[in-house]
Amino acid sequence: MRNPLDPTVMMAWNKGREAGKKEATEIFYEFLTGKMQTLTEIDGVGEKTAAKIRLHMLTELDNK
Numbered sequence: 001m002r003n004p005l006d007p008t009v010m011m012a013w014n015k016g017r018e019a020g021k022k023e024a025t026e027i028f029y030e031f032l033t034g035k036m037q038t039l040t041e042i043d044g045v046g047e048k049t050a051a052k053i054r055l056h057m058l059t060e061l062d063n064k
Contacts, residue, residue: 032057 002009039050
């Protein structure tokens with residue numbers, strides 16, 4: 001078995017970690033986009049309220 005600190009092993013691990021992070025981020029944003037598009041389907045939420053919620057969510061994500 002190779003040393004886990006071997007540069008080749010670490011490079012492969014980092015590459016896999018970054019690929020997983022990218023995929024998870026894409027899945028999250030697809031989910032969030034879908035939910036933002038359906039806000040007006042909630043009883044009592046009209047276009048104005050949905051727009052406020054969307055703006056709030058996007059602002060919060062931008063601040064992270």
